[in-house]
Amino acid sequence: MDIELPLPKDADAIARVAKGAGVFTSEELDVVQEMVDAYFNPEPRDDHTFVIYRNGDPNSIAGFACYGPTPLAQGIWDLYWICVDRPHQAMGIGGVLLENIENQVRARGGRAIYLETSSSPEYQPARDFYQRHGYECAARFSDFYAPGEDKIVYRKSLV
Numbered sequence: 001m002d003i004e005l006p007l008p009k010d011a012d013a014i015a016r017v018a019k020g021a022g023v024f025t026s027e028e029l030d031v032v033q034e035m036v037d038a039y040f041n042p043e044p045r046d047d048h049t050f051v052i053y054r055n056g057d058p059n060s061i062a063g064f065a066c067y068g069p070t071p072l073a074q075g076i077w078d079l080y081w082i083c084v085d086r087p088h089q090a091m092g093i094g095g096v097l098l099e100n101i102e103n104q105v106r107a108r109g110g111r112a113i114y115l116e117t118s119s120s121p122e123y124q125p126a127r128d129f130y131q132r133h134g135y136e137c138a139a140r141f142s143d144f145y146a147p148g149e150d151k152i153v154y155r156k157s158l159v
């Protein structure tokens, strides 16, 4: 199994993969960095968790995801980030990361996973990916991120 919990030495690689995906703004990359820093400082915490896909190389990663329990909601979890670096996309790694998260959330009694994404064309592959994996549009907020760019909330029930 190539899915692992990251070690502190993987922090830079996570940031590199996020940047290399080519869809995240600099503000979003800053948030990824903050969540990585928070996760490792001073030691792993349980409000959000990272998982990584190593692809056989102990010194690099091909993808990562970050998820955690939604505060003040029973059995609801948020998927904050999922990202595979460009050369490794469309090889099934995103699907393996997502299934791993769903299994972990189910094992911890989770009822559903929620995630947010943008309606912009760059995120069409991500929206297709989520829908293929059983995520349904639960809400849509017009002109949320910018005029003409909606926020779409996807949900997958695990029960």
Ligand SMILES: CC(C)(COP(=O)(O)OP(=O)(O)OC[C@H]1O[C@@H](n2cnc3c(N)ncnc32)[C@H](O)[C@@H]1OP(=O)(O)O)[C@@H](O)C(=O)NCCC(=O)NCCS
Pocket (backbone or CB within 6 Å): 021, 023, 080, 081, 082, 083, 084, 085, 088, 089, 090, 091, 092, 093, 094, 095, 096, 117, 123, 125, 126, 128, 129, 132
């Ligand atoms: C969205 C994302 C995480 C999906 O990861 P991925 O590893 O490319 O996903 P998968 O490989 O599991 O599935 C994607 C496609 O590859 C296909 N695929 C899966 N395994 C395959 C294989 N072994 N050989 C060929 N194709 C394969 C899937 O059928 C799917 O194809 P389709 O879109 O034509 O139906 C990735 O594209 C990504 O990081 N995008 C940029 C960041 C982003 O948008 N993140 C989400 C917002 S937070």
